[in-house]
Amino acid sequence: MRVLVIGSGAREHALCVALSSDPAVTALACAPGNAGTRAVAEPAAVDVADPVAVAALATGWSADLVVIGPEVPLVAGAADAVRDAGIACFGPSEQAAQIEGSKSFAKHVMAAAGVPTARSWPVGGPAELETALDEAGAAGEGAPYVVKDDGLAAGKGVVVTTDRDAAVAHGHRVLEAGGAVLVEEYLDGPEVSLFAVTDGTTVLPLLPAQDAKRRDDGDAGPNTGGMGAYAPLPWAPPGLVDEVLATVLQPTVDEMRRRGEPFSGLLYAGLALTSRGVRVVEFNARFGDPETQVVLPLLETPLGGLLHAAATGTLADHPPLRWRDGAAVTVVVAAPGYPERPRTGDPVTGADAEGVLHAGTTVDAEGTVRSAGGRVLAVTAVGADLAAARRRAYERVAGVRLADAHWRTDIALAAVEGRISLPTGR
Ligand code: AMP
Ligand code: GLY
Numbered sequence: 001m002r003v004l005v006i007g008s009g010a011r012e013h014a015l016c017v018a019l020s021s022d023p024a025v026t027a028l029a030c031a032p033g034n035a036g037t038r039a040v041a042e043p044a045a046v047d048v049a050d051p052v053a054v055a056a057l058a059t060g061w062s063a064d065l066v067v068i069g070p071e072v073p074l075v076a077g078a079a080d081a082v083r084d085a086g087i088a089c090f091g092p093s094e095q096a097a098q099i100e101g102s103k104s105f106a107k108h109v110m111a112a113a114g115v116p117t118a119r120s121w122p123v124g125g126p127a128e129l130e131t132a133l134d135e136a137g138a139a140g141e142g143a144p145y146v147v148k149d150d151g152l153a154a155g156k157g158v159v160v161t162t163d164r165d166a167a168v169a170h171g172h173r174v175l176e177a178g179g180a181v182l183v184e185e186y187l188d189g190p191e192v193s194l195f196a197v198t199d200g201t202t203v204l205p206l207l208p209a210q211d212a213k214r215r216d217d218g219d220a221g222p223n224t225g226g227m228g229a230y231a232p233l234p235w236a237p238p239g240l241v242d243e244v245l246a247t248v249l250q251p252t253v254d255e256m257r258r259r260g261e262p263f264s265g266l267l268y269a270g271l272a273l274t275s276r277g278v279r280v281v282e283f284n285a286r287f288g289d290p291e292t293q294v295v296l297p298l299l300e301t302p303l304g305g306l307l308h309a310a311a312t313g314t315l316a317d318h319p320p321l322r323w324r325d326g327a328a329v330t331v332v333v334a335a336p337g338y339p340e341r342p343r344t345g346d347p348v349t350g351a352d353a354e355g356v357l358h359a360g361t362t363v364d365a366e367g368t369v370r371s372a373g374g375r376v377l378a379v380t381a382v383g384a385d386l387a388a389a390r391r392r393a394y395e396r397v398a399g400v401r402l403a404d405a406h407w408r409t410d411i412a413l414a415a416v417e418g419r420i421s422l423p424t425g426r
Contacts, residue, residue, distance in 0.1 A: 001024050001025055001064045001065060002029075004029045004031065004057065004066045005028070005030045005069060006046070006054055006068045007068070010290060010330075010357040010358060010378035012034075013378075014357055014380075015067060015069060015296070017297075022303055029041050031043070031044035034358045034359070035362055036351065036358025048072060052081060054073060055085040065308050066087055066090070067307055068286070072152070090264075090311045091286065092263050099252075099256070100284045100286070101151065103150045104180070107120055110280060112259075113252050115280055117279055117281075118280075120183065122182055129171040129175070130168070133164065133167060143188070144162045145160070145164065146184040147174075149179050149181065150174075150181060151180070160223075187274050187281060188272070188275060189273040190420050191273075194268075195268050195292075196268075197315065198253050198263060199310045199316075203245060205249060207232045207295050208231065209230065210291075212411055215227060215334075217409055225374070226332065227331075227334065227407070228411030229291045230294055235415060235422070240278075253267065265311075266285070266286055268287065273423070289375075290330045293330040294380065298328055299321065300324050324382075327382065330380040332359070334375050334405065335373070335376050335406075337374075338374035342374035345371065347368050347369065347370055348361060348376060348402045353396060356380075356400060357378040357380055358376075358377060360372045360373015377402070379393055379400065386415055390411065
């Protein structure tokens with residue numbers, strides 16, 4: 001099976017590493033890829049935002065399966081274009097990807113499917129913003145305000161703050177840029193990312209993971225695309241995955257099919273375990289980054305066969321997933337200035353070591369690896385337990401060099417130290 005992966009982040013590097021160890025995968029390409037994916041997959045050029053170009057590449061390369069990593073090509077309709085060209089594709093249609101591309105669409109689906117999520121107040125214009133904040137404030141009894149950009153914002157469109165002026169300012173910024181705004185009820189409790197592979201009918205959940213969204217240690221600083229992750233979650237309540245399958249994942253997939261917009265690909269549920277039960281924070285239509293970097297190394301089931309079964313509607317016949325014992329940790333090494341204004345073009349050394357997944361990297365004409373994005377590397381390790389995986393991941397971080405790089409030093413630390421508690425009421 002010839003597999004073409006679309007994208008250029010550490011998630012795609014992790015996908016390539018897992019696919020390359022599947023004996024059924026006879027050829028692997030990653031477009032556009034990065035300096036790291038070149039070690040395991042053929043590079044190819046493509047504009048990922050152009051569905052026609054993605055389909056043309058898949059045809060020209062004789063792909064048997066296309067795996068689309070990021071949300072941008074999915075929301076642009078790349079999966080539809082690939083399928084129209086007669087090639088199996090792992091990734092939802094343009095319509096179904098709206099579950100990530102439009103937060104208000106996702107809210108409609110959840111309401112129809114009875115899936116628990118935060119209450120929300122859509123904001124049509126500046127005048128409605130104050131009213132929405134008043135209503136959310138009255139309902140929230142002093143809880144922080146949550147103000148979201150309704151569209152795709154790479155994890156950076158949300159402000160959670162007790163400062164009303166900052167909440168108003170964020171709402172105005174999004175509205176002035178022509179976006180739509182959603183004010184939401186604040187969800188307390190730890191967050192969980194749970195991925196499910198689905199063919200539109202059958203749903204196979206993967207291992208729960210947690211990512212670190214804020215830039216700095218202690219969950220301080222601005223929201224980012226994700227600064228690190230670990231899996232599995234030693235503090236997760238028993239039965240969590242079954243509960244989320246029954247109350248969130250399966251009803252959502254069933255509702256999408258009922259609407260005539262079946263969702264096939266990777267459904268990512270971002271969850272909060274609140275005092276009132278599990279709530280969906282958001283859905284994504286693709287593998288999470290950096291959670292993929294810790295979930296895939298623990299998967300023993302060959303990835304190519306699994307994604308092909310989802311892409312061809314045969315997941316019901318797929319054997320149950322097998323997982324390796326132990327844990328995995330990934331630490332993102334970011335460029336100075338991330339997330340606001342990352343500096344790029346700096347040399348990166350030590351990045352060909354084991355476990356170092358590449359995110360924003362490129363190779364210049366002299367063969368030097370250089371930073372080419374905000375998140376530059378995702379340094380990953382597995383271990384017998386979370387503490388061992390964490391130790392090894394940070395040893396590997398010490399082996400890479402990028403001038404003025406920034407990384408969090410506390411990825412998975414609270415979990416290792418048993419400091420994550422579930423709110424009472426659960
Ligand atoms: P989103 O883009 O919707 O995934 O939001 C990004 C991050 O903002 C989430 O992972 C949470 O950490 C935080 N967040 C979003 N919505 C809420 C909410 N309703 N209550 C508390 N935190 C939230
Ligand atoms: N880790 C957050 C995301 O992939 O959206």
